[in-house]
Amino acid sequence: MECDGPSTEDLLSQLNLWQWLGVVLSPFLLTVLVLTVVFTATGGTSPIPQLSTGIYSLLSVFVVVLLLRRLSMTARTELFPIRPPTRVEMAVTVAAALVTILVFDPVATLVTNIFGSGNGTVDSFDSSLGAAIFIISSVVIAPVVEEFLFRGVALNTLRSRYSVAIAIVGSSILFGGIHLLSGGLSGVTSATLSGLVYAGMRIKFENLTGVIIAHTLNNLYWVLVIGGIVPNVVPG
Numbered sequence: 001m002e003c004d005g006p007s008t009e010d011l012l013s014q015l016n017l018w019q020w021l022g023v024v025l026s027p028f029l030l031t032v033l034v035l036t037v038v039f040t041a042t043g044g045t046s047p048i049p050q051l052s053t054g055i056y057s058l059l060s061v062f063v064v065v066l067l068l069r070r071l072s073m074t075a076r077t078e079l080f081p082i083r084p085p086t087r088v089e090m091a092v093t094v095a096a097a098l099v100t101i102l103v104f105d106p107v108a109t110l111v112t113n114i115f116g117s118g119n120g121t122v123d124s125f126d127s128s129l130g131a132a133i134f135i136i137s138s139v140v141i142a143p144v145v146e147e148f149l150f151r152g153v154a155l156n157t158l159r160s161r162y163s164v165a166i167a168i169v170g171s172s173i174l175f176g177g178i179h180l181l182s183g184g185l186s187g188v189t190s191a192t193l194s195g196l197v198y199a200g201m202r203i204k205f206e207n208l209t210g211v212i213i214a215h216t217l218n219n220l221y222w223v224l225v226i227g228g229i230v231p232n233v234v235p236g
Helices: 008-014 017-042 051-070 073-079 087-115 128-159 164-177 180-205 209-226
Strands: none
Touching (some): 017 051, 017 128, 051 128, 128 209
């Protein structure tokens, strides 16, 4: 039987801020390293479709599983609270998903147009393997592991040292930053704004379930758009 370990605050104080943030960003940084090695070896050609997405997803899962195995039950419960959402939380969850799609994504497109920057890589379902990697990574893996890392570890690491406002903004900027490779300026803007909402929900309800659902709905919408199943309501 596993004994309760130290509280979250005690645990977060055992490592300094940069060490914890290094844990959060390690999947992204390692993905960049792996891609650099692969593209150097292949002359810039990707050996499989959606290579960066697949590598990032696998590394994120590895880091989260490692954290879950090493943390005590007490720390896991406090860092990653998962319980059925209330009706109010579900209402906020649906509203958050709509806001990220109908408000933040158009804002991100506008910012991109103003600065004349690209939108990052263009995802497509040209191959069944690429489609499978993209769908599983975007709809199944990313909403869980990214919420655990950014609204779990990053948010609480910053909150244990600074104000709630700094924790919300800081974790959201980090969350936006990891979308640079796949989404360009548009992805960074949209993810940062979405991160503010997700972090606010995490603080308000002390629960990751609603945040994960909102994140999933947003990603699912874009998967359906890319697959041509639903129309794109965001102006280009």
